[in-house]
Amino acid sequence: xxxxEQSPQNLTAQEGEFITINxxxxxxxxxxxxxxxxxxxGIVSLFMLSSGKKKHGRLIATINIQEKHSSLHxxxxxxxxxxxxxxxxRAYSGAxxxxxxxxxxxxxxxIP
Amino acid sequence: xxxxxQTPRHLVMGMTNKKSLKCEQHLGHNAMYWYxxxxxxxxxxxFVYNFKEQTENNSVPSRFxxxxxxxxxxxxxxxxxxxxxxxxxxxxxxxxxxxxxxFGPGTRLTVL
Numbered sequence: 001x002x003x004x005e006q007s008p009q010n011l012t013a014q015e016g017e018f019i020t021i022n023x024x025x026x027x028x029x030x031x032x033x034x035x036x037x038x039x040x041x042g043i044v045s046l047f048m049l050s051s052g053k054k055k056h057g058r059l060i061a062t063i064n065i066q067e068k069h070s071s072l073h074x075x076x077x078x079x080x081x082x083x084x085x086x087x088x089x090r091a092y093s094g095a096x097x098x099x100x101x102x103x104x105x106x107x108x109x110x111i112p
Numbered sequence: 113x114x115x116x117x118q119t120p121r122h123l124v125m126g127m128t129n130k131k132s133l134k135c136e137q138h139l140g141h142n143a144m145y146w147y148x149x150x151x152x153x154x155x156x157x158x159f160v161y162n163f164k165e166q167t168e169n170n171s172v173p174s175r176f177x178x179x180x181x182x183x184x185x186x187x188x189x190x191x192x193x194x195x196x197x198x199x200x201x202x203x204x205x206x207x208x209x210x211x212x213x214x215f216g217p218g219t220r221l222t223v224l
Contacts, residue, residue, distance in 0.1 A: 033213075040217075
């Protein structure tokens with residue numbers, strides 16, 4: 001069974017700070033997702049990556065397959081970035097099927 | 113038009129009531145999912161449907177009964193629920209199982 005650990009669980013930052021959220025997993029995967037959940041529940045998929053690095057605006061996601069670790073970075077953080085960030089990994093579960101396992105999320109609060 | 117819609121957005125029901133949650137996706141996806149998110153807990157996958165067939169049931173109590181009449185619609189029928197079933201119920205869809213999922217806004221359920 002794949003274990004997905006995120007750190008930190010809670011993070012408070014001042015507006016403008018550079019933020020890093022980490023995700024580690026225990027077994028080999030085919031892809032890793034970063035999701036954003038705003039207060040009120042809406043979930044948005046930010047990235048899906050299987051190697052290297054992806055960038056979208058102020059968000060950067062990296063993954064190190066050998067170390068089974070991914071990071072989500074936010075540059076020049078803003079209060080509207082306040083949300084829960086969730087890591088999910090896609091792994092082969094047998095019989096031609098894949099399964100997504102979710103981390104518990106990191107709650108980010110950016111203070112003006 | 114929003115890709116994944118859910119109705120109702122909020123639902124309050126008694127323990128003896130019967131109600132249904134509805135999810136609809138207009139993305140042409142073949143896989144649909146029901147998730148439960150309780151306070152301070154990670155997302156819990158409840159059911160997975162692929163091409164209208166249920167492919168996963170993660171030990172969900174029988175008081176939750178899913179129905180998938182076609183690839184665009186997914187229902188969750190509720191009966192004789194318990195107060196601990198109060199949670200945010202999220203629907204998602206993806207092209208195939210394990211791909212990036214697109215989430216609906218969720219239904220906030222309160223069981224009295």
